[in-house]
Amino acid sequence: MTDYFGQSTQALADALRAEEIRTHIDPAAAIDPPAAVIGPPALTWEAHCDEPTSARYVVWAVVPDNDRAITALATFLPQVVDAIHTLPDVVVTAAAPEVWSAAGQDYPAYAITVEVSL
Amino acid sequence: MPPHSRQLKVIEFTLGGTSYECQITSWNLDPAIPDAERVPVFCPDGEVLEDGTPAPTLQLTFLSDWRVNGISRYLTKNTGANAAFQLDHHPDIPAEHVRWTGTVRLKAPPVGGTPRTGERTEITLQIIGTPEFIEVEA
Numbered sequence: 001m002t003d004y005f006g007q008s009t010q011a012l013a014d015a016l017r018a019e020e021i022r023t024h025i026d027p028a029a030a031i032d033p034p035a036a037v038i039g040p041p042a043l044t045w046e047a048h049c050d051e052p053t054s055a056r057y058v059v060w061a062v063v064p065d066n067d068r069a070i071t072a073l074a075t076f077l078p079q080v081v082d083a084i085h086t087l088p089d090v091v092v093t094a095a096a097p098e099v100w101s102a103a104g105q106d107y108p109a110y111a112i113t114v115e116v117s118l
Numbered sequence: 119m120p121p122h123s124r125q126l127k128v129i130e131f132t133l134g135g136t137s138y139e140c141q142i143t144s145w146n147l148d149p150a151i152p153d154a155e156r157v158p159v160f161c162p163d164g165e166v167l168e169d170g171t172p173a174p175t176l177q178l179t180f181l182s183d184w185r186v187n188g189i190s191r192y193l194t195k196n197t198g199a200n201a202a203f204q205l206d207h208h209p210d211i212p213a214e215h216v217r218w219t220g221t222v223r224l225k226a227p228p229v230g231g232t233p234r235t236g237e238r239t240e241i242t243l244q245i246i247g248t249p250e251f252i253e254v255e256a
Binding site: 046047048049051053054091092093115117 | 126127128129131140142143180181233234236
């Protein structure tokens with residue numbers, strides 16, 4: 001069975017967990033921040049064959065919702081980005097402050113755009 | 119007669135005997151047949167058409183591949199050599215499957231690009247002589 005992005009998702013998760021970052025690949029999971037959440041990627045087909053050639057992930061860096069959230073994000077974001085950058089053919093192109101919602105609760109977060117060559 | 123249109127979707131492309139269609143993101147085989155030059159003459163016909171010399175090319179845009187058997191390394195290491203190519207167009211549609219075969223002069227591709235973007239290469243290869251056009255039987 002063809003796997004378009006399972007391997008790249010697992011590689012991202014492994015790289016984050018190797019840096020002891022709690023990581024979820026199920027966006028519906030109940031999380032315990034600080035944690036990273038990897039959603040399914042947007043895929044691009046460029047070549048004359050059936051497999052996609054690149055994937056764009058949004059990796060969420062989520063911290064607890066309290067009065068130390070900004071400080072926590074300032075520290076946690078570089079940890080997540082540095083972990084992602086240990087992978088070859090994976091680059092971070094943007095990070096924007098967002099709200100991560102799960103199980104009816106909102107958390108401060110950064111949405112990190114990650115480009116992966118497949 | 120209703121319109122007929124196809125998506126550019128599937129090709130089969132070999133260069134020097136190796137398949138590279140999964141690296142190709144854009145291709146253009148230009149027969150580059152120049153318009154004939156009109157030469158007026160002093161006789162009842164009034165003019166002569168002088169055909170120019172075609173200069174066919176094969177333009178490729180591809181995902182760069184520097185692996186040992188990758189197209190980027192192949193072109194770079196074989197600069198100046200000739201290589202046979204075969205390009206099958208619409209191989210998945212039997213009634214429209216056509217093929218070009220010929221020989222190109224290889225050359226090293228340009229390298230580089232913008233950081234944090236996919237590595238891509240554009241190159242135009244000269245086709246030696248005239249490529250052969252084949253209507254592949256269904």
